[in-house]
Each structure stands twice: as C-alpha cells, then as structure tokens.
Amino acid sequence: xxxxxxxxxxxxxxxxxxxxxxxxxxxxxxxxxxxxxxxxxxxxxxxxxxxxxxxxxxxxxxxxxxxxxxxxxxxxxxxxxxxxxxxxxx
Amino acid sequence: xxxxxxxxxxxxxxxxxxxxxxxxxxxxxxxxxxxxxxxxxxxxxxxxxxxxxxxxxxxxxxxxxxxxxxxxxxxxxxxxxxxxxxxxxxxxxxxxxxxxxxxxxxxxxxxxxxxxxxxxxxxxxxxxxxxxxxxxxxxxxxxxxxxxxxxxxxxxxxxxxxxxxxxxxxxxxxxxxxxxxxxxxxxxxxxxxxxxxxxxxxxxxxxxxxxxxxxxxxxxxxxxxxxxxxxxxxxxxxxxxxxxxxxxxxxxxxxxxxxxxxxxxxxxxxxxxxxxxxxxxxxxxxxxxxxxxxxxxxxxxxxxxxxxxxxxxxxxxxxxxxxxxxxxxxxxxxxxxxxxxxxxxxxxxxxxxxxxxxxxxxxxxxxxxxxxxxxxxxxx
Numbered sequence: 103x104x105x106x107x108x109x110x111x112x113x114x115x116x117x118x119x120x121x122x123x124x125x126x127x128x129x130x131x132x133x134x135x136x137x138x139x140x141x142x143x144x145x146x147x148x149x150x151x152x153x154x155x156x157x158x159x160x161x162x163x164x165x166x167x168x169x170x171x172x173x174x175x176x177x178x179x180x181x182x183x184x185x186x187x188x189x190x191x192x
Numbered sequence: 193x194x195x196x197x198x199x200x201x202x203x204x205x206x207x208x209x210x211x212x213x214x215x216x217x218x219x220x221x222x223x224x225x226x227x228x229x230x231x232x233x234x235x236x237x238x239x240x241x242x243x244x245x246x247x248x249x250x251x252x253x254x255x256x257x258x259x260x261x262x263x264x265x266x267x268x269x270x271x272x273x274x275x276x277x278x279x280x281x282x283x284x285x286x287x288x289x290x291x292x293x294x295x296x297x298x299x300x301x302x303x304x305x306x307x308x309x310x311x312x313x314x315x316x317x318x319x320x321x322x323x324x325x326x327x328x329x330x331x332x333x334x335x336x337x338x339x340x341x342x343x344x345x346x347x348x349x350x351x352x353x354x355x356x357x358x359x360x361x362x363x364x365x366x367x368x369x370x371x372x373x374x375x376x377x378x379x380x381x382x383x384x385x386x387x388x389x390x391x392x393x394x395x396x397x398x399x400x401x402x403x404x405x406x407x408x409x410x411x412x413x414x415x416x417x418x419x420x421x422x423x424x425x426x427x428x429x430x431x432x433x434x435x436x437x438x439x440x441x442x443x444x445x446x447x448x449x450x451x452x453x454x455x456x457x458x459x460x461x462x463x464x465x466x467x468x469x470x471x472x473x474x475x476x477x478x479x480x481x482x483x484x485x486x487x488x489x490x491x492x493x494x495x496x497x498x499x500x501x502x503x504x505x506x507x508x509x510x511x512x513x514x515x516x517x518x519x520x521x522x523x524x525x526x527x528x529x530x531x532x533x534x535x536x537x538x539x540x541x542x543x544x545x546x547x548x549x550x551x552x553x554x555x556x557x558x559x560x561x562x563x564x565x566x567x568x569x570x571x572x
Contacts, residue, residue: 126351133230136237136343139447144423144492175493176467180423184487186476 110150112143120154124161131155131172141172144180197359198222199543200379201392202366202402204229205236206342206529207521208394209349209360210536213270216356218544223358224388226381228365232346235396236529238465238497240419240441240453242432243530244281244337245306248297248569251506251554253304255531258550260336262533272348277446278338279430282319283570285330286437293569294332301334308334320429322483339432339443342529349536369405369518376406376517390543392519397463397498399522406515411503411560412523413461417453418471420494422486424448433482434572440478441572450489452479455572465496499526505568507531509539509555519543520557526571 105118115138123137131154134140140154141147151171159166198220201208204227212225227233243263245256267273285291294310301308309332316331317323350360361381368380369391378387393402393410403410425448432443442452452475472494480487502508502523512518521539524531534550541548559565 130230132233136232137347142493144490146493173495175495176469176472177491177494180490180492182488182490183422183476183480186473186491187480187487 109153110138110140110143110147112145112149113139115140115150120157124158129158129162130170131158132170134158135172146175147172195384195386196222197224197386197388199224199390199392200386200388201225201394202379203227203234203394203396204231204350204360204362205234205394205396206232206346206349206532207396207524207536208392209346209353210532211392211394211521211539212353212358212360213349213356214536214540215543216353216358218540218546220540220544221357223353224386225353225358225360226364226366226379227360227362230362231350231360232343234398235497235500236342236346238419238495239342239529240443240451241339241342241445241529242281242337242441242443243339244334244432246281246283246297246301246308246332246334246337246570248293248300249506249566250300250304251566252527252568253301253306254550255507255534256527257304257306258534259531262537263340266340266345266348266533270348270352272344272351274345274348275341275446276338277340278336279432280319280333280335281337282316282431282433283332284316284328284433284435284438285332286327286435288329290437291329294330297570298332306334307336308332319431320433322428322485323433324482324484333431337432339445345529345532366402366405369402371407371515374515376515390517390519392521392539392543394521396522396524396528397500399500399520406512406518408512408514408518410508410520410522411557412500412508414463414498414500415459415461416464416496417455417459417499417526418467418494418496419451419453420472420475420491422450422489423492425450425489428485429483436570436572438478438482439572440475440482442479442483449492450486453572454478463498465498467494467496500528501525503560504565505571506566507535507555508557509535509552510542510557513558525568
C-alpha cells in the first residue's frame with residue numbers, strides 16, 4: 103500500500119503514519135490510536151478500525167480475531183451539546 | 193535464569209515512564225518497568241491534559257512551577273514533540289468565598305514567582321470572548337499554564353528511557369512483591385520472577401493494590417472522573433476554563449476538539465471506569481451555559497479514568513517507613529500528568545541517594561500520622 107493512502111478519513115491519518123507506528127513497536131489498536139489519532143474522529147473508527155486491525159494482523163502474523171479491539175465509547179453518532187443539555191429530568 | 197534489576201517500576205503511565213527515564217538519565221543502568229496493559233492505558237491516557245501552577249498550597253504550587261519549567265524544554269530533551277501549548281488557565285470565581293480564596297492563592301503564587309493575576313470580569317471576557325460572564329465575580333489567570341499531549345509525553349519518556357537502557361514490558365502484570373526482614377527482595381509477574389532491592393509503586397488508580405502486595409495499607413483511594421470531547425473546531429479560545437464551585441474544566445486542544453469534564457461529589461470510591469449519560473448531560477448543561485455557542489457543537493466521545501486521591505490532595509512521594517526499598521509516587525489526586533516531570537526527577541534522585549532538587553520530606557507518607565495535613569482547596 104502506498105504511504106500516502108489515507109486510512110482514517112476523519113483525522114487524515116495515512117498508511118505511512120500507521121506503518122511507522124507499527125515499525126516503532128506499537129502493535130495494538132489502542133496504541134496506534136493514541137499515537138496517530140486514527141479512529142478518534144467523528145465516525146469513531148467505523149471506517150478505519152477494520153483496515154488497521156487487518157494491517158496489525160499482517161504485521162504481527164496473527165489472526166484478526168486474536169487482536170484486542172479498542173473500547174467502543176458512546177455516543178454511537180455525534181450529538182450536539184445543546185441537544186444533550188436540553189434533556190428532561192427523569 | 194533468574195533476572196535481576198536495580199529498580200523495578202510498576203505502572204506504565206507518565207509517572208512510571210518518567211521515573212524510568214530520570215533513573216536512567218542519572219546513570220541507573222538496570223531499570224525495569226512493568227505495565228499490565230499498554231502504555232498510557234490508565235489515567236495518563238484518560239486525563240484532561242492540563243498543566244497549571246495555580247494551586248492553594250505552597251507545595252503544589254512549587255511542584256507545578258518546576259514541572260512547567262521542565263515541560264517547556266521537554267520536546268527537545270526527549271526528542272519528541274509533546275505538543276505543549278501554553279494558553280493559560282482562566283479560573284472563574286462565582287462566589288465571595290472563591291474571590292477571597294483566589295486572592296490568597298494569587299498572593300501565594302506571586303510570592304513563589306508564578307505569574308498568576310487576579311483579574312476582573314471584563315479582562316476575563318477579553319481573554320475568552322465567547323464567555324458568558326453571568327454570575328462571574330472575578331477570575332485568576334496564569335498565562336504560562338497550559339496543556340500537552342499526555343500520550344505523546346508518555347511515549348516520549350518511555351522511548352527516551354529505553355534509549356538509555358531501561359527495559360519496559362507491557363502486558364505484564366505484577367502479581368507479588370516479596371519482602372524479607374522488611375526489605376523488598378523480588379517481584380513476581382505473570383511471566384517471570386525478578387530479583388530487585390527497590391520497587392517503585394507508580395500504579396496510579398491501582399496503587400492501593402500494589403501497596404497490599406508489599407504488605408502495607410496506603411491512605412489512598414480511587415475515584416472515577418468522566419470527560420467528553422467534541423468534534424474539532426476552528427480556534428475559539430486558548431486557556432483552560434475552570435471553576436471549582438461550578439465544578440468544571442474545559443479546554444480546546446491544538447487539534448481543535450474541546451475537552452470538558454467535572455467531578456461528581458456523589459461518586460463512590462472504586463475502580464469503575466464506565467461512562468454515564470448523566471455526566472454527558474450535566475457537563476453539556478454547564479458548558480452550553482458558560483460558552484453558549486457550544487450548543488451547536490457535537491460531542492463525539494466520552495470516557496472515564498481514575499483519580500488516585502490522597503487525604504490532602506497532594507502526592508505521596510518517597511520510601512515507605514515499614515518496607516525498605518518500597519518507594520511510592522502515588523496519590524496525585526488528579527494532577528499526576530502535570531506534576532510528573534518534577535516528581536519523577538525527585539523520586540529518581542531520592543532512590544539514587546542524591547540530594548533532591550527540592551525538599552520533599554513534607555510529601556512523605558508519614559505526614560498523615562503526624563497530622564501535618566495542609567488540604568489543597570483547589571481541585572475539580
């Protein structure tokens with residue numbers, strides 16, 4: 103894959119940045135996320151998570167199902183603070 | 193083969209990694225660090241990333257001031273951009289009690305050469321134009337406060353430590369600390385045994401458990417604190433906005449996203465790091481009132497981490513009086529990231545029997561038994 107290919111579209115993270123993190127010894131999704139910001143954008147990794155996991159599996163000669171996945175954090179979709187603030191008391 | 197180390201550090205957060213670096217820098221050749229998960233997986237990777245010198249106790253002020261001095265050159269020292277951004281901390285006073293406390297704080301800070309000022313509401317509005325000043329009586333501002341990237345700061349320390357010969361083992365859980373005649377002799381992990389005369393407890397939220405392994409009851413507890421982050425925006429305001437009485441902090445990062453968090457006075461002690469919608473609603477209500485244009489900004493993620501609280505909200509540093517070789521850098525009470533650069537240096541000096549750059553006897557664990565508590569009033 104070309105180094106300039108964008109893997110995380112929300113945070114503009116390229117394959118080159120992810121490859122470098124792998125080569126520096128950061129071989130978990132969490133670590134790559136923390137170093138590159140891949141998966142930290144608006145879509146929360148829905149686009150790039152599987153691609154990066156596939157590349158970690160290739161790099162480490164492991165199966166994807168044996169890899170740790172980052173915690174899925176709320177919300178599922180971005181929500182305006184004004185909307186959140188307007189909720190009724192229960 | 194049984195391994196040996198001069199020093200074993202437990203915890204791969206910024207406290208542990210910065211201690212590893214400072215020990216190696218001072219010439220300790222044989223430093224080993226164990227982290228049960230990945231680096232920054234605990235409080236370091238979950239913190240609000242702020243660095244402030246505006247505290248209410250002399251000790252916290254001095255530690256923070258010296259930390260900032262190190263932070264200012266840390267990217268060069270560690271050869272890694274830690275994204276330090278000194279946009280200041282704007283701390284808002286909403287009550288007369290806070291006005292009086294802040295006047296005292298600023299007098300203390302000024303006496304310690306910290307560039308904090310007591311300012312009017314109009315001045316606060318100039319610094320943060322989108323601020324809703326309703327209810328604000330005054331503020332304090334320190335322009336050299338700011339924030340840095342906690343992940344990168346920690347990786348920078350870890351990589352620099354490794355270049356100097358320290359060994360870092362992630363996904364390695366410490367199971368036991370063996371002592372003989374009240375002296376540390378070895379550490380047993382889920383993978384191996386390692387002989388060592390010195391163990392450093394830098395386990396953050398889990399430091400109490402590490403204390404139990406060494407047979408001591410440490411006066412710390414852990415408590416969840418939650419944060420959320422918004423989508424990235426064009427620059428809106430530079431300083432960290434903070435209030436103790438309204439209980440919030442909020443800052444735009446260089447990336448453009450806005451971090452915000454608050455404490456919960458009813459939060460139980462414990463290890464829960466789940467998230468709650470009640471928090472998201474509460475902080476949204478607060479921040480959309482204080483900075484109304486945030487109403488149109490979307491939250492994209494929320495998470496939580498553990499504060500490791502000490503009885504006086506100041507760190508506990510030094511060797512345990514009952515277990516020789518058992519050192520602690522714990523109880524940072526929400527300020528571990530900002531205090532890491534100086535405290536790690538002090539702990540390294542202490543372990544290697546050097547003269548410490550600052551006197552730290554007042555941060556020893558014995559202060560609680562001696563009743564020398566000076567409570568830090570300025571914690572969110």
